[in-house]
Amino acid sequence: MSTLIIHSAALYDGTIGGTAPDGAIRIEDGVITHVGTTADSRDWPADGAEIVDAQGAPVVPGYVDVHHHGGGGVAYDDGPEATATALAKHAAHGTTRAVLSYVTDSLDLMEKRIREGAEIVRTNPRVIGLHPEGPFLDPGHKGAHPVHELKDPTDENVRRILDAGEGTIVQMTIAPERTNGTEAVKLLVENGVVAAVGHTDASYETSREAFNNGATQLTHAFNGMNGIHHRAPGPVIAALRDERVWVEVINDGIHVHPQVVRSLFLEAPERVVLVTDAMSATCNPDGDYMLGQLKVNVRDGVARLAEGDSLAGSTLTMDRAVANAVHEVGVPLDVAVAAATGHAARCIGMNDRYGRIAKGYPGDVLILDPESLLPTRIWADGEAVEPA
Template sequence: MSTLIIHSATLYDGSIGGTTDDGALRIEDGTITHVGTTGDSRTWPSDGAEIIDAGGAPVVPGYIDVHHHGGGGVAFDDGPEATVRALAEHAAHGTTRAVLSYVTDSLDLMEKRIRDGAAIVRDNPRVIGLHPEGPFLDPGHKGAHPEHELKDPTDENVRRLLDAGEGTIVQMTIAPERNNGTEAVRMLVDNGVVAAVGHTDASYETAREAFDNGATQLTHAFNGMNGIHHRAPGPVVAALRDDRVWIEIINDGIHVHPQVVRSLFLEAPQRVVLVTDAMSATCNPDGDYMLGQLKVKVRDGIARLAEGGSLAGSTLTMDLAVANAVRKVGVPLDVAVAAATGHAARCIRMDDRFGRLAVGYPGDVLILDAETLLPTRIWADGEAVEPA
């Protein structure tokens, strides 16, 4: 049996306000067995344990990314071997649980990729679900999705993807104003899938209707949707006004200005979810890449479509998203950590299993550098991961 005890830490448990000074935790065989103070830890079983003095550094749950597409030069769409490689790149930056996101393609190809992804979810406990980001999106807000593959979310089309996922799809992005959009939202909810509003031309009123019919997430707020106008508040304000809705944000300083990110945290700190929307170029040099069917140029770490120049995902990692939230946006560390851990788990209804430093939860733990807030030590299921 492997045992790890970390003491003399500032523990952030994955919730806002859930901070313990001079804290400690114990992991045995991949599961957290004890959480308390350094004084408490002296009474815990320690025979054969690795004992680490954190020196007061922040210790937080492993990060959960519910919306990203790849890394290390490959995309999740490229198949199981590519997925393993991309996941390893993100794990080195503290992402210990992942939802695999897929861009729009033909329904036939999306079905195949989702079936492959479903097998990964069954085989790899660190992959906790799938997220088809298309093809039920608005052509006018398509972003980096091929317009000719976009479709209405008819019952048949939605059912094809759900069946391919065999219960592993945890969320699906949809433009609710498309034909059958309201019915599709209800269908997703009835099948236990989080309906996320995104890549949409929805007005405030249409977004409110989608939320009233069961949608509970906003895909990368501000991107791929109408912005806030004083006479047309749009879907972001609709989400802010509804306590049932989780709000994704890509906090790379490029997709959304830090002061706009700050506004979201100030108004709805309990419902912001940090995501990376990372594409294949993440953790790789600048160059030319593909995002699904579309060519992407990455220059100075910014990914844009070769044709049209639209932002095409990001090259962000979750450790930087959290650090940016504190250092550039001005969010307290407990709030930033919650947005990458407990909130991420809650928005896909897995907070009973992931996203917390609590007894019975997996040994997904990060020790952060007190200055940079980047991980210096990483464990997933109690197994050490080499940080980047």
Template sequence: MTSLTCLNALVYDGSGNTPLSNAAVRVSDGVITHVGSTSEATHWPASTTTIDAHGAPLCPGYIDIHHHGGGGMAYDDGPAAIDHIMAAHLAHGTTRCVMSFVTDDFATMTKRIAAAAQIVRTNPHLLGIHPEGPFLDPGHKGAHPLQELKDPLPEYLHQLIDAAAGTMVQITLAPEKTGGMEAVTTLRSHGIVPAVGHTTCSYEQANEAFARGARILTHAFNAMNGIHHRAPGPVIAALRDQRVFLEVINDTIHVHPEVVATLFAEAPQRVVLVTDAMSATCNPDGDYMLGQLAVTVTDGVARLQEGGSLAGSTLTMDCAVANAITKVHVDPAVAIAAATSHPAQAIGMDDQYGYLRPGYPGDLLLLDPETFLPTMIYTDDTQITPAAAR
């Protein structure tokens, strides 16, 4: 039996509450068994490994519910790419994730989702599948091929649901499209979270989608109408609805830090940090593909070769959290919650993931107290060297 006890840590448990100082956490066989003070730890069972945090922050592993790839590969490349992508992101603190798929030929997309579903059922670090499309607005398609976009009609919707076989946790759609509102209702009836995104919907249409059960705003501000004083749009609708979580790509490129700060100020318990990472993440600048579309990455910024639209990102979750704390000036407890419990809540899995509590997975990140980047990653009873230390 392998076990770890971390002593003298500043424990952020993922709740967003004030951290516990001089705290200790014990993990055994991949599960957190004890959380308490370092003095209490003297009465816990002995562990095979003991670490002194010397007052550094300790938090749950990060959960990314929206990313497409990394390390030069994409989930679109098939099951053989999955372990490679997850390893690239794990080195940056992402211990659990949702696979996102860009819009493609519908038959191809359906086959990819069916193949991925088999992996999800056997890999506890994969929390599910997220098709980002094909039910998107052509005017806000971003890096999705125009010719493959469809209305969310029942015959298409049910093919994706059936292909995922119970592993689809969210799907991004434009609710104003023909059949969109009905699709939101159908998805909720199947236990899938509808996400409003790549949309031209109005404030009123977004409200209707949220009333029908949509619970996520996909990468807030990107690929949607912005805030106008006579047309509030979907961001204001999401901010006003306490049931809705707002994704944000916090790379300082997709959304200005002051705008990110506004999201946290308005909805501190509902912001979800995501990467929307594409295959170039953790790889050098150069030419890549995002689904059917050619992308060039320059200075870490991914853009379509045709049209110049942002094409996902090369962000990792450790930088998303560090940016929130050091550049957006969000309270560390809130920033960490936005990468742990909030994403778990958004997809309805916070009873299993997202917190540093007894009974939860033993995914631990020890952070540098100045940069808030990981100095130790621990999962599956294994210590992993963080990318920042390599």
């Protein structure tokens, strides 16, 4: 039986406003058993416990990334061994729970990869679900998805993906304007899957229709969709105006300007979700990589398709996304942390299990450097992880 007590912490519990200036937590066998003050912690069972003095530094929940594709030179599409490599790279940057995202390929290959991913979900508790980002996307907003593999979301096509996941798919990105798009959104919702609007040519009106039929997420806002025009508000405004909808954003300073990210936080602070959309080059040097079927050039940390020059995912990690939110975007730390923890878990319906520092939750905890806001200590399920 292992016990960890962290005290003298500026505690952030994963909600906006959920802060305590002199907090303490106790983790036993990977589960949080006590949350209170430093004074409280002196009365907690401590036989054999590791005692950590946070010295006033921020202590936050482990990050939950619901949209990323790989890291360390490999992608989740590459199979279980590659997945383990990529997950370890992200864990060293504070991501303690992950949803594995898959790019568009043939349905046969996607089925195979999702079946492999489903087995990972069943055997690795730190992988909490799967996210097929295609193939039901708009060719005109395909981003780094091969256009010849894009398809309409017919009932048969959607069911093939769902069946391969065997209940492990937590979200799916879809362009609702495609043939059968509305029915596909309904089908996903009926099967307990979050329907996310993305890589889409949808207008404001079509986006609202998708949300009214059960879609509750916007995949990486502004990227892979129409922007905001004063006579054509588009999907971003549709999502911001609907309190049921979560808004993903890639906060690397490249995909979306920091002042535009700030506008999202100002208008809907309770519904912004930080994601990385990280691809295989994350935590690796610049060079040439693959994203699914497509060649990607990474220069100065920016990933672009070799043909067409479209942004091709990112090399962002969640610790940088949070630090950028505070230092570059200008939001308070509790708001940034919530967007990377509690909000991320809530958007996929897992807020009762992940993304919080609270009794009964997993012992996923980070101590942040007070200046850089990058992790100096990391625990996942109460087990120490070496920071990058």
